[in-house]
Amino acid sequence: MTGESGALSTVPAGVWHEPRLRQPGSREPAPGELALVQSFINSHYDLEFEHGADLFASTAALARWLERRGLLGGAADSLSQRDVRRALAVREGLRALAKGNAAGLGLAGLNEAAAGAAIEVRFSPSGPSCVPGGRNPIDRALAIVLAVAARAMIDGSWFRLKICPGEDCGWAFYDHSRNQSGRWCSMAVCGGRAKARAHYRRRRDVSG
Numbered sequence: 001m002t003g004e005s006g007a008l009s010t011v012p013a014g015v016w017h018e019p020r021l022r023q024p025g026s027r028e029p030a031p032g033e034l035a036l037v038q039s040f041i042n043s044h045y046d047l048e049f050e051h052g053a054d055l056f057a058s059t060a061a062l063a064r065w066l067e068r069r070g071l072l073g074g075a076a077d078s079l080s081q082r083d084v085r086r087a088l089a090v091r092e093g094l095r096a097l098a099k100g101n102a103a104g105l106g107l108a109g110l111n112e113a114a115a116g117a118a119i120e121v122r123f124s125p126s127g128p129s130c131v132p133g134g135r136n137p138i139d140r141a142l143a144i145v146l147a148v149a150a151r152a153m154i155d156g157s158w159f160r161l162k163i164c165p166g167e168d169c170g171w172a173f174y175d176h177s178r179n180q181s182g183r184w185c186s187m188a189v190c191g192g193r194a195k196a197r198a199h200y201r202r203r204r205d206v207s208g
């Protein structure tokens with residue numbers, strides 16, 4: 001898959017595929033491979049089937065999510081509770097990074113969960129690419145997510161992936177705007193709610 005800037009893909013095409021998922025506020029998903037990382041972070045809130053359900057709530061749920069993207073290689077039964085905890089640590093660590101609080105909670109957990117999720121480098125006439133090197137399925141799946149995230153941090157596209165500050169939201173949206181001014185996952189949902197709360201507070205302060 002080719003990125004925005006015509007950059008090479010991190011992981012060879014065909015290793016996984018990201019379904020096109022609904023986004024709040026009819027935003028476009030992140031371009032190219034980064035859509036995988038975006039969906040991974042947004043797995044805390046199912047917008048498609050069971051509104052609000054955590055898509056990593058159990059080994060079976062995590063297996064379904066990974067399988068849907070071709071990231072599990074048919075090894076759905078192999079996942080353990082520990083694998084779920086690792087996936088959650090990676091998810092919340094990436095959310096903390098995207099929020100820009102690198103010192104925040106989650107990074108120690110992210111690095112611990114990343115241990116063993118190995119990436120190997122391969123070369124071809126079209127350039128280098130990464131392939132997962134771990135032996136067990138969760139190591140391989142997490143390696144792909146982490147490699148794509150790391151690559152996006154290097155090429156800069158990561159910094160358009162923002163976390164909505166809405167109360168109980170935390171949705172990762174991709175800010176396609178020219179001046180990168182996007183703040184909410186959706187102006188109609190979180191932006192509107194924040195505005196209503198501020199309005200209510202102002203009225204209350206004035207009246208009492």
Ligand SMILES: [Zn+2]
Nearest residue numbers: 164169185190
């Ligand atoms: Zn939001």
